[in-house]
């Protein structure tokens with residue numbers, strides 16, 4: 001099978017929008033996440049709408065053993081992965097350094113950094129064998145600029161930025177493209193998870209602005225992956241028009 005994209009964190013938000021975008025373009029999908037019901041629902045819907053196949057893999061990216069097991073048993077026909085979208089991630093809490101919860105810090109580092117590394121280490125050999133591939137790493141504007149109370153979420157995304165650059169250099173000899181995508185505010189389940197279900201705080205994240213949508217990011221990622229073989233976008237920062245930096249917004253009156 002050709003045209004296979006592996007999307008981590010496809011059960012919601014940006015990952016789900018990317019699944020829909022690539023499915024509509026005829027890609028076969030490997031979609032991952034912890035919520036098996038959502039994976040199955042997405043598979044059922046997209047396979048009914050498009051002439052494609054979808055493989056679901058349920059695992060927690062923080063669990064190194066589970067990630068390795070999922071890829072060790074990847075059926076042969078699914079191994080020619082053309083694009084890896086390292087998207088699974090989260091922010092947990094938005095507290096000042098002295099008040100922040102160490103468990104939240106560990107969850108963010110384990111998910112956003114370790115999880116991305118575990119999945120990448122499993123998939124890179126499959127791309128090396130093909131002598132081609134494209135890895136898209138989901139960073140954030142938080143990985144370009146630190147903001148108040150962003151502390152370890154920012155650190156995790158700065159790490160993604162560094163890993164993205166390192167991959168670009170080290171995987172060059174294998175003809176693997178590497179692209180970092182760094183969005184500002186995108187309206188997804190991200191804020192609700194960051195504020196642990198507090199809808200008022202989550203909604204306030206987007207008050208007074210028209211934020212990016214998951215579809216905006218999916219369209220951008222799709223564009224980056226459809227360029228000619230000799231062209232690679234290494235790094236891309238994208239915000240809504242009302243956001244100029246990590247903390248500078250022009251809000252509606």
Ligand code: NDP
Pocket residue numbers: 008009010011012013014015032033034035059060061062087088089090091111115138139140141182183184185186187188189190191193
């Ligand atoms: P959502 O919360 O809507 O989606 C997050 C996805 O990540 C879900 O599919 C979730 O799946 C998955 N995920 C989270 N933790 C784990 C885990 N431990 N194991 C496996 N999968 C996991 O948020 P977004 O779509 O906004 O976030 C996607 C990425 O985009 C993240 O890396 C985020 O940091 C980044 N980003 C988001 C921005 C925003 O403003 N929304 C801006 C910049 C970057 P499940 O819960 O089923 O496991």
Ligand code: 8X3
Pocket residue numbers: 139140141142150183184185186246
């Ligand atoms: C998500 C964007 O600004 O909340 O990565 O950190 S921000």
